[in-house]
Amino acid sequence: MARVTTTGARTPFIAGNWKLNLDHLQSIAFVQKLAWSLKDARLDFNEVEVAVFPPFTDLRSVQTLISADKLPLKFGAQDLSEHDSGAYTGEISGAFLKALDCQYVIIGHSERRTLHNEGDDVVAAKTAAAVRHGLVPVVCVGETAEDLEKHGPSAVPVAQLKAAIAGLTAGTDIVVAYEPVWAIGSGQAATPEQAEQVAVQLRAVVADLLGQEAADATRILYGGSVKSGNIAGFMREPNVDGALVGGASLDIPEFSSIIRFQKHVGV
Ligand code: 13P
Numbered sequence: 001m002a003r004v005t006t007t008g009a010r011t012p013f014i015a016g017n018w019k020l021n022l023d024h025l026q027s028i029a030f031v032q033k034l035a036w037s038l039k040d041a042r043l044d045f046n047e048v049e050v051a052v053f054p055p056f057t058d059l060r061s062v063q064t065l066i067s068a069d070k071l072p073l074k075f076g077a078q079d080l081s082e083h084d085s086g087a088y089t090g091e092i093s094g095a096f097l098k099a100l101d102c103q104y105v106i107i108g109h110s111e112r113r114t115l116h117n118e119g120d121d122v123v124a125a126k127t128a129a130a131v132r133h134g135l136v137p138v139v140c141v142g143e144t145a146e147d148l149e150k151h152g153p154s155a156v157p158v159a160q161l162k163a164a165i166a167g168l169t170a171g172t173d174i175v176v177a178y179e180p181v182w183a184i185g186s187g188q189a190a191t192p193e194q195a196e197q198v199a200v201q202l203r204a205v206v207a208d209l210l211g212q213e214a215a216d217a218t219r220i221l222y223g224g225s226v227k228s229g230n231i232a233g234f235m236r237e238p239n240v241d242g243a244l245v246g247g248a249s250l251d252i253p254e255f256s257s258i259i260r261f262q263k264h265v266g267v
Contacts, residue, residue, distance in 0.1 A: 012235065013175060013219045013242035014259045015051045015138065016249025017078065017106060018058075027058035028065055030252070035071045037256040041263070045072040049242075050259050051104055052249070053078050053138075056092055059100050067101070076104030076138070079112060082125035084132075094133030105130045106244075108140045108164060110181045120163035127164045131172055138175040138244065139164045140223070141202070145182040153180070153194055154201040161205045170211040176202050176220045177244040183224025185246060192233040192240070195222040199239035228257035235261050 022030055031052065038050070051074035054062055062075050081091035097105060107130060108123035118126075123139070130137040141164070143156035157178055165174060178198050183190050199220045207215035222234045223244030234240045249255045 010217065010219055010241045012048045012261075013051070013221060014048060014261075015053060015076075015104075015177075015221065015242065015244050016255055017053045017109070017223075017244055017246050018055065018250060019078070019111070019246060020055060021250055022054060022058060024058045024061040027054050028061050030250075031062055031065055031071070031073065032069075033252050034256065035069070035073060037252055038259060041256065041260055043260060047262060048259060049074060051076055053104070053106055059097070059102065063100050063102075074103050076102045076106065076135070078106045078109070080105050080107070080126055080129060080133075080135070082122060082129045084129070094129045094135055097135060098133045102135060104138050104175065105135045106138045106140060106177075108160070110140065110142055110179060110184060114181075120160060123160070123164045124167060127174075128167055131168060131174075136173050136175060137164075138177055138221075140177045140179050140244070142179040142181050142184075142224070148180070148182065153190075154198050157198055158201050158205055161202055162209065165206070165209050168210060170209075171214050172210055173214075174206070174210070174218055176206065176218060177223050178202060178220060179223035179244060185225070187225050189225040189227075189230050190222065192237050195234055195240050196237035199237065203239055226258060228254055228261075231258045231261045 053076050066073055077097050080094045080097055081088055084093050107126045112118045127137045141157040141160040147156040180190050202220055203215050206218050219241035221242040221244045222240050226243045226245045227248050
């Protein structure tokens with residue numbers, strides 16, 4: 001598990017959440033071009049882990065391409081069912097994702113919490129399902145603008161994370177994504193200081209529930225209007241270990257530049 005770099009630090013993790021964009025043919029062209037762009041730029045994949053999260057229907061194509069061309073990219077799904085099999089029309093089992101070599105799965109994205117009414121109980125059940133099938137859950141938490149005004153930045157993300165991981169065994173490998181709802185797709189990112197402040201609290205939750213060793217190894221990402229122009233600020237914060245990128249992950253030069261944050265900002 002590439003959770004630490006050669007220097008023993010947590011490996012930065014830059015993830016692209018494609019949401020409902022790119023069909024399976026487009027996904028092949030996109031991943032090929034992204035890999036070429038990173039190769040041209042001589043990216044050291046030991047120093048940053050890169051993952052894409054395409055729609056379900058693209059996963060088989062992405063898997064085949066990455067495996068055939070031995071591309072140093074990871075991939076995962078954007079959601080999974082809390083159930084393993086059965087009469088659940090339209091659902092996708094963690095077992096199916098594992099069979100496609102998915103390593104990660106996004107859980108509890110604010111768009112699923114809001115548009116699909118997924119509460120903390122569903123998020124916890126999906127997190128458990130991911131772990132049960134050997135997938136690393138990328139657990140998303142974040143406050144709305146109203147929560148921010150009422151409770152400050154940390155209270156809601158902290159409560160959401162506690163609910164999501166309370167049932168996991170100590171030492172479980174997870175990724176946490178702090179995505180303030182008001183920052184998603186708005187062009188208005190949080191400040192690096194706010195992301196750091198919340199990341200510190202989230203790491204404390206991981207330490208409490210999964211143990212200090214897991215907390216030290218867990219990557220905590222920031223998401224919400226991340227671009228090449230603001231990634232450096234986030235990556236300079238000691239507790240922010242990467243980014244979950246939406247819109248900007250669909251633009252190859254822009255996403256490639258975010259991935260190469262170390263080169264262009266000298267962090
Ligand atoms: P944007 O980067 O488009 O703000 O989206 C963030 C996000 O929701 C990633 O999961």
